[in-house]
Amino acid sequence: MSFEKVAEASEIQSGNMKKVMVGGREVLVANVGGKYYAIGNVCTHMKGDLSKGILDANIITCPRHKQKFDVTTGKSVEGPKIMFFSPKGKDEPKYEVKVEGNDILVSTD
Ligand code: FES
Numbered sequence: 277m278s279f280e281k282v283a284e285a286s287e288i289q290s291g292n293m294k295k296v297m298v299g300g301r302e303v304l305v306a307n308v309g310g311k312y313y314a315i316g317n318v319c320t321h322m323k324g325d326l327s328k329g330i331l332d333a334n335i336i337t338c339p340r341h342k343q344k345f346d347v348t349t350g351k352s353v354e355g356p357k358i359m360f361f362s363p364k365g366k367d368e369p370k371y372e373v374k375v376e377g378n379d380i381l382v383s384t385d
Contacts (some may be wrong), residue, residue, distance in 0.1 A: 279374060279381035286378065288312065293336070293347075295327035299384040303371060306347040308334045312373045314382045315350040319343060320366035322356075 282296035282305060293306040295317050302317035304326050313334075317326050324340035334348045341356035343365045352365030372383040 277372060278384050279372070280384050281379045282314075282382050283380045284378050285312075285375060285380055288380065291331065293327060293331050295325070296382070298371065298382045303382055304336065304347070305373065305380060305382065306331055306334075306336065308347060312375060312380055313347045314371040314373045315345060315347055316368040320352065320368060326368075 280298050283294055288294050288307045290307050290310050293304055296303050296305055303314050304317040305312055305314045319326055319338045321341055321343050324338040326336050326338055329339045330337045334346055335344050336347050337344050341358055343356040344354040345368050346353050350368040350370035352367050355362045355365040374381050
């Protein structure tokens, strides 16, 4: 498995997140309680930009229709809200993360 440096640890403080590009894909890197996680950044519903959403502990809420994902697993924990129904959401891909010194690296595959 190969990794690519995406940010410095000091850039993503606990409770924060950042959109990065890895292997041509948009990836969301989130810091939850001092540990880093990476999932797809493009919402599986209608391509909302998750980095513009709200991160509350380990749950990111899409800014468009409020689908919620667990950033530690990529799983959709609540579907998008459209009018009066809330279909089941699709999961985001999850990527491996490692920290070397002050560098955050994300797997390219
Ligand atoms: S685009 Fe994310 S919930 Fe619709």
